[in-house]
Amino acid sequence: MRVGGRAESSERTRELIIEAATSRFAARGYRATSLREIATAAGISHPGLLRHFTSKADLLGVVVDRLSQPVIAEGGEDAPRLQWFVDAARRNAATPGYVELFSGLLGVGVGASSPVHAALAARYAGVRTAIATVLAGAGAQPDPSAEAARLAAAWDGLQLISLYVPEVSVPDALAAGLAALGGEVDAALPVARIAPSEPSEPIGTPAGYSAGRRRRDQILEAATSAFAHAGFHGASLREIAELAEVSTSALLHHFSSKRELLLAVLQRRDADAAALAGTPSGTDPVTRLRRAVEVARRNQSEQAGLVELYVTLCAEAAAPDHPAHGYFERRFRNTINAFGSAFAAVAADGGLAEGRDPWLEGLWWVALWDGLQFQWSFDHDQVDVAALLQAHLDRVLSPAQ
Incomplete structure (x- = not known):
């Protein structure tokens, strides 16, 4: 074989490997895919x-x-600048595997020890700069840099949500959100209310004796750390047992499988988040929304480990065969519906800014919050989740609120 022909063959093989890896990472996730499969x-x-x-x-x-x-x-010169974002979202949605691959890899890159953490952090910084440049050119926003961070976050959040709630159209939701900002974009369909889902049943039963409860808590703490660092597929029961300073058999006494342990960790995270929120039932909706901003602020300062756990697993679990996929689908549906209902109650009292749709705002709020948590995970110094959420909420509520 000619030297040139050998080089061409090697390059073709390399391309086949990259294409196969891209396809498998999109379908199953990075951590669940082996080199042998690729x-x-x-x-x-x-x-x-x-x-x-x-x-x-x-x-x-x-x-x-x-x-x-x-x-x-x-x-083209006649195309409204903000329409470019919607057109890009349509291209992403039409490219097989793009959204699945991008969303899944965000979770892989969260930890500073990840081999792609620096590359994805640089990508985020570049995206914010590019979007800010477009927004400044469009003259639509007084603070293009802050708005670029919010827009990039909402876009990422919408893409992730669409993998769990397929009736969410990312291009249409993005177009509706940009229109609400006063942008000139193609007309989009109204965003429909996302139906809630039945809550999941509690996983396992806490041991009756205090020693058993303490051991169960030790295991959950260790599993939380392991899953946040390595994801579900990258953490083994043996490693978790060692972190918890118990035997593997003792761990399996409390949790019959790694899947059961994962779901128990996620339910514990929800319980911790609810305790942190501390909003009594019957609280007026504006107070509930403002309380959410305070929760985001405390998450940054006090619960960084839980934020890392959440963003790692919700990205990894986008693969339909992941054991936590159903959990996150239920969580997204119920959370979007809850915030949509809160915004609808605010609107019924005349407290929503003119032209705002409460069900779009519920979806946008969840997408924005999750997307900002991803950005923060890559750049603690440049992304203030609570401040960016607060500025958005102030714009959505009428001045009287």
Whole structure:
């Protein structure tokens, strides 16, 4: 074989590997995918793959580099600038596997030790700058940098939500949100109310004796740390038992499987979040919404580990076969419905700014909050989740509120 022909063949094989990895990461997630699976999908042997990529992390870096392309493409001179974002969202939605891949990789990159943390952090900074430039050119916002952070966050949050609540159209919701900001965009369909879901049943039964309850709590603390750092697929029961300083058999006495342990961790996180919120039933909706901002502020300062757990797992669980997929689907449906109902109650009292749709605001609020938590996970210094949420809420509520 000619040297040039050998090089071309090697490059074709490399491209096949990257395409296979991109497809498998999108379908199953990075942590659930092995190099052997990727090799099989690419039609080569495992040793053959290793001649091109020495590790899964090496391959992941290439996939992330290719994903980090320009977010928007400028339209013609007559195209409204804010319409560019909607057009980009439509391209993303029409590209098979893009949303699944991007959302899943965000969870992989959260921890500072992740091989792609720095690349994704740089991508976020670049995205905010690019969006701010467009917003400044459009002359639509007094603070383009802050609005760019919110818009990028809501966009990411909408993409993630759409993987759990498929009736959410990211381009339509983005267009509606931009129109509410006063942007000139193509007309979008109204955002429908997201139906709530039945809450999940409690996982396991706490031990009756104090020693048993303490041991169960030890296991949940260890599992929370392990899942936040390595995700569900990357953490083993043996490692969790070692962190908890118990035997694996003792762990399995309290939780019969890793799946059961994961769901118990998520339910405990919800209980901790509810305790942190501390909003009594019957509280007026404006107070509930403002209380949510305070919860975000306290999460940043006091609950960084729980934020990392949440963003890691909700991104990883977007894969339909993940054991926590159903949990997050229920959580998104119920949370969006709850905030939508709160905004609807505010609107009924005349407290919502003119032109605001309460069900869009409920969806946008959840997407914005989750997206900001992702941004904060990559850049604690530049992203103030609570302040950005507060500014958005002040704009949504009428001045009298």
